[in-house]
Amino acid sequence: MTDASDFDDAAARDAADAVYEALIARVGEGSPRPRLAPTRRTVELLGDPHRAAPVIHITGTNGKTSTSRMIESLLRASGLRPGLLTSPHLERFTERIRIDGESISDEAVARNWEEILPFIAIVDAELEDAGEEALTFFEALTVLAFACFADAPVDVVVLEVGMGGEWDSTNVADGQVAVFTPIDLDHQARLGTTITEIARTKSGIIKPAASVVSAKQPDAALAVLEDAAELTESTLAVEGDAFDVLESRVAVGGQLVSIRGLAGEYRDIPLPLFGRHQAENAAVAIAAVETFIGSGRLRLATEVVEGGLGAAASPGRLQAVGSEPVVIVDAAHNPHGAEALVAALDEYFDFDEVDFVFGVLADKDAVGIVDVLARTGGRFTVTRPESERARDVAELAAIVAARVGADRVQQSERLDDALDDARAWAAEAPKRAVVVTGSIALVGEAMSIAADRGWGRA
Template identity: 55%
Template sequence: MSEPLSRGDAIYAELLERLGEDQPQPRLDATRRVAELLGDPQNSYPVILITGTNGKTSTSRMTESLLRALGLRTGLFTSPHLQRFNERIVIDGEPIGDDALDVVWQDIKPYVAMVDNELVAQGEPRLTFFETMTALAYAAFADAPVEVAVVEVGMGGEWDSTNIVDAAVSVFTPIDLDHVEKLGRTIAEIATTKAGIIAEGCDVVSARQTPEADTILAERAHSLHVPFLREGVDFAVDSSTVGVGGQLLALRGLSGTMYNEIMLPLYGEHQAQNAAVALAAVEAFTGRRVIAHDILDEGFGQVTVPGRLQLLGATPPVYADAAHNPHGARALAASLSGFFAFEELALVFGSLRDKDSYGVMEALRDSVSTVFVTQSSSERSHSVEDLAEIVRDASATLDVFERDSLEDAIESARNWAEQGESRGVIVAGSIVLIGEVMTIAQQNGWALS
């Protein structure tokens, strides 16, 4: 007999009966309507809204951690979750508890039903999973209450349900090709959609962008007469050196202040860039305030980003990274060459059918020698056979093995790593895959924590 679901898992199961996150509706009126019925909870605190193609979650978590180190009570909304639904709504650094989540859900559920009925009467789909999830998060933050919320945009920007707020700071991580069927087939088209989160009266903070994306973001900011603060112009990563357990940074802030010897417990040049963007976002939010070094030590020092080059097991070393598109895979490849000294690496690879799996493997093929192809439990997963063919097309020199179950794939990779000197394992290709590997590591007793 199976154990009863926790309240958080039960609420998640209810929400899964709605249109999923891969089927967003390009509309804001539905989310605005349920928020209006709830008294517009999203307007009871300032919001820092973060979009981009890669680095959104890392930048969001760093931004929230810095704000909390400043003594503010924070809310954090990210997606998707890795293991438990509650991870998506974080209050003051902790995932929302089942009891608090249930209270908010019971409060908003009648209003969600009202809007569902209105939408159906108009011939539209009822509130989607993500629209309902957004309303739940904004209501939870008001109920807490928080002093500032850091909100990661789901998909796109202009019509994403998170964009029912006028952001205090609109933040852009690097924009690249992803979700092309929904957002556009060029970087310019995708940037145009994402630029929709820029609101009157906000500050705009942007990582380095391609010329096309930079132009579009700048035009949108200038049309609304708001500051457009660019990495490399208004703030920057001055230097990054490998340190024990991460990297040591020197960052130039918005005021021109140099912040030296900042320890970031994360790997990769892209994480240094994310740290610079997060710091600039916090400086902008606080009115260009110079942040004390002890605040930076605390804020960056306590930050964790699960599933982003996370060490899951030590013997043999197994890392998990949520690289699921070519841009993310290129960042992972750069990190593997710049921060690690393995002689050989095995990749456990599972991907979704709507992702550019060939592009991911093209980016990673020179970083690994062996690939164990598998799949997650997602209905959108590539079949093992089809994905193995994609891997072989991307590189004829890799040793490729097919494993129908993820557990078999990870154990095969660990056994492979134990048979040689200086070998390691990296798991990548799907966020769902990463969450399931974390669970396998815990259940089988080789997880570090």
């Protein structure tokens, strides 16, 4: 057994990095397996750590991580000690597992991994004997997160689905509150080719007699959620009916929002995030916490909402990582996310010209994203994230040029070179900006480059 005293900071970081190397040696999270039995078997062997605290379970197409973070922040402002699992990570995998508002320590993640590894090995061997693949990256990560939360311990777990819902490994947990952010087309090869099919997969997180909180949805998705709630005898609260955003006004560093919750109104609350979509995420978060704490009948204290939303952060989402020239990163990786990005650029910023440093993974709707971004009149510097799943630069540049014209497109194989080129262009005139988007992996790499080079420092 490894004791915390055996670790200094460098050794702990090395040990945590070794955990990540062990995880990524497994089947990647881009290729999830539609199964729950291996994850369920592993947590049973561990003594059911997924049952150590009540769960708020979150799925949807866009806004999951931002909403999860707001829920977690509101819970902390309410005096609770939450655990939070989100995915994917931007810079380091320990970001995914948070305890009481902080990324899990290197020491804790390494210690918990060492403790669960014998049980993971048992399940791996059982799967091999049955002719099945060993636990995947995300299955093993989910088990690790449950073990970390039970070890901490935490009062409540905020659990973001990795992909879909019904067969996602997080679904071994029973969420007493199921939260749905907007559902749209994404991951069609895995989840279905229509919004109805995708919504059916995501609705699988609704457990019997649960409380369901949903953002505004397309009619097809809402019909699925209504049917699922009825079948499970769950209650359903939908934005625009049971709760809503009353007003969102641009403010320094973000916006002021007024929200009608399930149990009361919250007026002129500072939210340090940009975009109307973040106001709507905040409304969903408030309704979810009202539901968890008081079954939707108890108004949250104003200071809880002000403190929770005021401390909310959503790294990689409309985040400025550089100045002179301005560099913004945004993890929009599908057309719905691109719509939110374009709307926020128009409402919250005063740029005359924008260069989109743009790269996508091969399974994403590049044409749909480009068509939305093209409405800004911006130019594109096409590049790629460091992922084997990334779309080829020349291929992507051709796609972009076909939509916007070759005169608005340049390309660079390396992200650092693409950023240098885009920043040089932006520095030539006032009110120009660089926006890095198209891939969460690309955004994370850009954030690391910006931090290393000190672009955000005065």
